[in-house]
Amino acid sequence: MLQKVVQDAIDEQVKSGREVAVQVAVYRDGELIVDAVAGPATSSTLFYTWSMGKAMTATLVHRLVQQGVLDYARPIAEVWPEFGARDKSGVTLRHVLQHTAGVPGIGATTTISEICDWDLICGRIADSELWWEPGTQVGYHAYTFGYILGEVCRRASGKPLGELLREEIGTPLGVADDLWFGMPAAEQHRLAPLVDPPPPPGMSFELPPDSPMARASSPELWPTAALGNCPDVLGADIPAGGKMNARAIARLYASLIGEVDGVRLLSPETIEAIQTDTFSGTDQVFGNPARFGLGFALGRPGDDSALAWGGMGGTFGYGDPSTGIAFAYCKNLQTMDFEDANEIANLVNA
Numbered sequence: 599m600l601q602k603v604v605q606d607a608i609d610e611q612v613k614s615g616r617e618v619a620v621q622v623a624v625y626r627d628g629e630l631i632v633d634a635v636a637g638p639a640t641s642s643t644l645f646y647t648w649s650m651g652k653a654m655t656a657t658l659v660h661r662l663v664q665q666g667v668l669d670y671a672r673p674i675a676e677v678w679p680e681f682g683a684r685d686k687s688g689v690t691l692r693h694v695l696q697h698t699a700g701v702p703g704i705g706a707t708t709t710i711s712e713i714c715d716w717d718l719i720c721g722r723i724a725d726s727e728l729w730w731e732p733g734t735q736v737g738y739h740a741y742t743f744g745y746i747l748g749e750v751c752r753r754a755s756g757k758p759l760g761e762l763l764r765e766e767i768g769t770p771l772g773v774a775d776d777l778w779f780g781m782p783a784a785e786q787h788r789l790a791p792l793v794d795p796p797p798p799p800g801m802s803f804e805l806p807p808d809s810p811m812a813r814a815s816s817p818e819l820w821p822t823a824a825l826g827n828c829p830d831v832l833g834a835d836i837p838a839g840g841k842m843n844a845r846a847i848a849r850l851y852a853s854l855i856g857e858v859d860g861v862r863l864l865s866p867e868t869i870e871a872i873q874t875d876t877f878s879g880t881d882q883v884f885g886n887p888a889r890f891g892l893g894f895a896l897g898r899p900g901d902d903s904a905l906a907w908g909g910m911g912g913t914f915g916y917g918d919p920s921t922g923i924a925f926a927y928c929k930n931l932q933t934m935d936f937e938d939a940n941e942i943a944n945l946v947n948a
Contacts, residue, residue, distance in 0.1 A: 601632050603945055608636040611938050618931045619790045621844035624946050625852035625924040644788045644841050645928040646826040648909035651840020655747050656893025660868050661766045667754050677753050680724040693732045694746050695893040696877040700728040702739045703814040714834035720749045737882030744838030759835050770861050771853055776846035780835040790930045792823035810883045821910035823932055844926040851917030851924035914939035
């Protein structure tokens with residue numbers, strides 16, 4: 599039984615000290631086939647999984663496109679006029695979804711309190727200058743992906759982002775209390791506290807001040823347990839990240855690539871567009887090879903067809919139309935790699 603294989607594997611990850619708390623959920627063809635937990639957590643425990651939440655934001659955008667409210671080729675400034683300042687009038691929704699907009703930074707001095715202030719950050723992004731001509735380079739828009747798309751969704755729909763998430767995704771899938779951007783204080787007790795591992799010997803996280811990573815955000819905003827456990831951050835709408843459990847985000851992915859209890863959130867045509875309307879190149883912020891479809895990273899080890907998002911700390915989720923598999927791996931130990939998530943994903947796909 600796959601359930602036992604996965605359970606034994608994550609039990610060993612925790613027993614060996616490689617992980618603290620882990621959840622794994624797997625859907626196949628719309629049916630939940632694995633729901634496994636190890637360490638101090640239950641299947642209902644929530645985790646701050648950082649960029650795994652980008653799947654929620656991208657899905658909201660695609661839903662509004664399907665409804666005719668938005669269009670991939672539409673300039674952001676047509677919905678958000680202030681964004682067109684400083685030669686950004688040509689940035690389209692497609693550019694932001696593919697991380698080619700040329701607006702990857704929120705500022706090298708931005709503070710924790712500032713990222714919790716939606717209007718302040720959106721105003722700062724609207725007044726920012728391009729790093730490159732839109733559509734010519736790719737660079738991970740770590741924070742700005744969420745704020746730009748979130749503000750476009752808010753203005754186009756007239757609804758706050760949390761309300762959109764609940765109406766368009768959470769309620770139809772029956773997981774409205776398990777997928778969050780900003781969490782009410784009364785719900786935050788459900789979160790597994792994030793834990794930092796000991797730093798590797800001799801490793802320094804200081805960057806030259808002129809490096810792209812240093813320009814994009816301040817060290818105060820790099821994902822750490824302290825940042826991810828901060829009540830103000832947990833309560834804020836920061837839609838480049840998300841709070842969730844594995845069952846809920848796996849169910850979301852399952853509803854993108856097929857039906858779950860009669861619900862399908864994205865059409866086959868939208869999924870094809872996500873997979874085929876792509877941009878590849880050297881990431882202008884991090885320096886690694888990058889390939890993005892419309893709102894999703896593409897592929898997992900051994901398969902390029904999956905729609906995926908990983909989160910800092912080693913969390914990972916994907917939906918693979920070629921196999922019907924939707925997978926989520928949530929954890930709270932903030933490691934710098936995806937080795938343990940990949941180990942379980944490979945077991946599932948074997």
